[in-house]
Amino acid sequence: MRQRLGTPAVAALLCLLAMTMTMTVTACGAAEDGVPPAARPSVSLWETADPSAKPSGDGTEPFDADRAVLRIKRLGFTADTDPATLKGLRGPLRAIHAHCTGSVDGHCVSVFFFHGNEYAGNDATGVRSSAITSQDGKTVTLSYPQFLRTDPQCCHSGGERAYRVRWKDGKVVFSPPLPEHPNDAGR
Template sequence: MRSRLAARLAALGACLLLTASCTSVSGTGGRPRPTGPGSLWNPSAGQPSPSGANAPFDADAALRRIKRLGFTADDEPGVLRKLPGPLRAIHSHCTGSVDGHCVIVLFFHGNDYVGYDAHGTGNSSVVSQDGTTVTLSYPHFKPGDPMCCASGGTREYRARWTDGKVTFSPPLPGNPNYEEPSP
């Protein structure tokens, strides 16, 4: 009896540890989001890469990290290996999502995971990336728009690696599909 209880408690503890370290759905409408500090851009979010920013991109390690965060990359490893660096953006979707409206862009600098665009984003695309600048596009939904059809056009934002973090121009709002950008 005592050993069964201990085994159950150990299993429960492991489950809670795994759940807490992978994703959170708090405040995202049931959508997973990367966990961590309140800041979107946390240079220490990834494990430091001993090979530095100029090393070949370890796409397999990046895919494992993306999976641990609760997402699935939209591109195959062969495509990811060819991304120019050191700044790379990997468009991903919530693992298990079937409607295509739970997406995220995860950023890597060298082989380090360094942040994401915004949680709760319903639609986005990586327009281009050249290793120093990533251009993202977001359809803008107006109140009453159905999920299929954004009537507010699209907005583009450029991400760059500046002073040890990803910065956006113009500044990225909390949810670029719905909020107006900062002036």
């Protein structure tokens, strides 16, 4: 005998299907509280979250690190630095390194940028490893280890590649331009 699904069950299945179809690549897994990351695309690293909105602050206002960490969590990542330490970052441009929530190998990371207290984007999807080497409120320096095709996941042999990040004309700008796969040597 077949059992009919009730309206709540059908609604839950439709919601799950919609979330699966719209989930972004940066959403690596469920958040720590078991709730899936936001089912809408992440902001491109070169655009502000709302093009008509002016980024808040000139760096003199206190950084709302708790709000920034929550935004990162909603995108499916966990900040690598605690909010108490992040509150001390000078602005207006701030960078927070994070890893995919639930990642077991640690090779799923991203750097999230905030201008004032507004989310301004992240570096790239599919990043295996990166580091913030410095930030002073105007410039962020990032380092990406370079993996050759023959390198094991643990160990890179292609050196490091550095990028400087600045805020220019309402966007995050990389110098040199960040490639789609910043860890892949020779691409």
